[in-house]
Amino acid sequence: MGWVEIVRVIHLLAAAIWTGGQIVLAALVLTLLRAGTDREHIRIAARRFAQLSWGAMGVSIATGILQVYLIGYPWSYGRLQIKIGIVTLAFVMAAGHQLTATRTPPRIRGIIEIALLLVSMGIFVAAVAI
Numbered sequence: 001m002g003w004v005e006i007v008r009v010i011h012l013l014a015a016a017i018w019t020g021g022q023i024v025l026a027a028l029v030l031t032l033l034r035a036g037t038d039r040e041h042i043r044i045a046a047r048r049f050a051q052l053s054w055g056a057m058g059v060s061i062a063t064g065i066l067q068v069y070l071i072g073y074p075w076s077y078g079r080l081q082i083k084i085g086i087v088t089l090a091f092v093m094a095a096g097h098q099l100t101a102t103r104t105p106p107r108i109r110g111i112i113e114i115a116l117l118l119v120s121m122g123i124f125v126a127a128v129a130i
Contacts, residue, residue, distance in 0.1 A: 004070045011063035015127075018056040019120040025049045026113065050098055057094070061087065073130075083126035090119045 025046065032042050064087070067073075073080050093116045101109055 004067065007063050007066050007070060011060055011067060014056045014059035014063065015123070018053055018060060019117070019124065021049055021053055021056070022113070022117045022120060026117065046101075053094070057091065061091075077130075079126065079130045083123060083130060086119060086123050086126050090116060090123060093119060 028045060029042055032045070064083075068075070068080065075081075093112065097104075097109070097112050097116060104112070
């Protein structure tokens with residue numbers, strides 16, 4: 001296995017942790033809410049996930065950039081630009097959500113989280129298209 005494949009595996013694992021974690025967190029939050037769990041406990045779980053998520057996102061972005069260089073894609077490649085745009089959108093949405101989550105009503109937070117999950121899944125679709 002060469003460097004490109006190793007970087008690709010790390011990239012895919014980090015992306016799976018990031019997006020898969022969103023799915024697991026959504027299911028966990030719904031379960032905890034239905035069980036009547038105190039919202040502070042839910043916030044603690046969400047903060048812990050955020051730590052893992054930001055690390056996975058950082059690894060995904062770094063290994064994505066490294067892959068572009070190792071494979072030799074031109075930055076002008078249209079499908080690559082689409083993926084970069086979707087990743088940027090997800091990053092901005094996640095940062096905005098984290099910065100405003102304590103002041104946002106639960107219903108709005110849920111809508112933002114679903115939108116972020118859909119955008120994250122869009123990154124996978126864009127990746128496959130490359």
